[in-house]
Amino acid sequence: MLFDALVPSSALQLIGFADVDAFRPIESMEDARSIPLDVANFAAARAVVSLPACRIVVMRSFARILDTAYRMPGGKVILAMTDDLQANFRGVDLDARFFVALRGNDECHYVEPQTNHHAMIILSPTLRDRGWFDRADDLRAHVANRPALLHARQLLLDILRTASVQPLLFETTEVAAHLQEGLLLALDDLFRIDPLSDRSTSVRSERSIKLVQQIDDYVAAYPTAPIYTADLASEFGVSIRTLGGAVSKVRGMSLHQYIRLKRLWATRARLLKGGGATVATCARAQGFHHLGEFAAAYRATFHEAPSDTLARGRQIRVSAG
Numbered sequence: 001m002l003f004d005a006l007v008p009s010s011a012l013q014l015i016g017f018a019d020v021d022a023f024r025p026i027e028s029m030e031d032a033r034s035i036p037l038d039v040a041n042f043a044a045a046r047a048v049v050s051l052p053a054c055r056i057v058v059m060r061s062f063a064r065i066l067d068t069a070y071r072m073p074g075g076k077v078i079l080a081m082t083d084d085l086q087a088n089f090r091g092v093d094l095d096a097r098f099f100v101a102l103r104g105n106d107e108c109h110y111v112e113p114q115t116n117h118h119a120m121i122i123l124s125p126t127l128r129d130r131g132w133f134d135r136a137d138d139l140r141a142h143v144a145n146r147p148a149l150l151h152a153r154q155l156l157l158d159i160l161r162t163a164s165v166q167p168l169l170f171e172t173t174e175v176a177a178h179l180q181e182g183l184l185l186a187l188d189d190l191f192r193i194d195p196l197s198d199r200s201t202s203v204r205s206e207r208s209i210k211l212v213q214q215i216d217d218y219v220a221a222y223p224t225a226p227i228y229t230a231d232l233a234s235e236f237g238v239s240i241r242t243l244g245g246a247v248s249k250v251r252g253m254s255l256h257q258y259i260r261l262k263r264l265w266a267t268r269a270r271l272l273k274g275g276g277a278t279v280a281t282c283a284r285a286q287g288f289h290h291l292g293e294f295a296a297a298y299r300a301t302f303h304e305a306p307s308d309t310l311a312r313g314r315q316i317r318v319s320a321g
Helices: 020-029 146-165 167-171 173-190 206-221 229-236 240-251 255-273 279-284 291-302 306-320
Strands: 013-017 032-036 044-051 054-060 064-080 086-089 092-095 098-112 117-123 140-143
Touching (some): 013 020, 020 032, 032 255, 044 146, 044 173, 054 146, 054 173, 064 146, 064 173, 092 098, 098 240, 117 146, 146 167, 146 173, 167 173, 206 240, 206 255, 229 240, 229 255, 240 255, 255 279, 255 306, 279 291, 279 306, 291 306
Antiparallel strands (some): 013 044, 032 064, 044 054, 064 098, 086 098, 098 140
């Protein structure tokens, strides 16, 4: 596996996460918010290497819905590290043939139906413009040239392995700059895109994204209210089909599944916070009034009873105190 041959060093930060609560602080620092889709099989890992004017982050992700706000004045490139990648980016299905690039600021929406391995190269604004980004503030997906993609992928693996076993090399400016130049040249090749073969010049689906954001805002504003599709469609001035299609396109599930998932995670957060709350009060605060159905849905999602989560939250607070 990708991380098996690596050990942390002074040049390589290597962190594994066994549960989503341990991973949350990383997301908070990076202005990201995810909803895991498979809590029982959660596993994530990150390997980070810094070069003079860029930072490499290789990630083993997890099945999730992900919203994130990128702030990348120097630019960012994301590419698959294995051939089995599956993701949905703003309603467009992506696989390992694609890479994603951004310079500037953008709000991004992903669904990862499975564990993926990908690399992020975060570029410093001090780097000379190499003509990669033809438009600011727009995250775009491109079909990669296969040999260029494989070369970039192998180079990233070599850099990680070198940082793992020969960290002192990274203390030498000349060596670190040489490794970085090799990576930049590989990215030059990656960005030599034939416009006719770039089938994703525009992958935006702004209307669907806006509708999903309206749903998120509505669920947050009315946590205890029953939500009916027809009422939501009327509220937003669209047809039921358009509303359901937007959620399916952007989130990869039905509107009912999505709202229930958001409310289950909100309930879990309240249970962990505790403060004298009971399972019943936490559930009802998120619109679950049939406690038997709630308990079954909660256990199916989190593989533990809501009372277990509540007890664990109390233990965490006692340990912290």
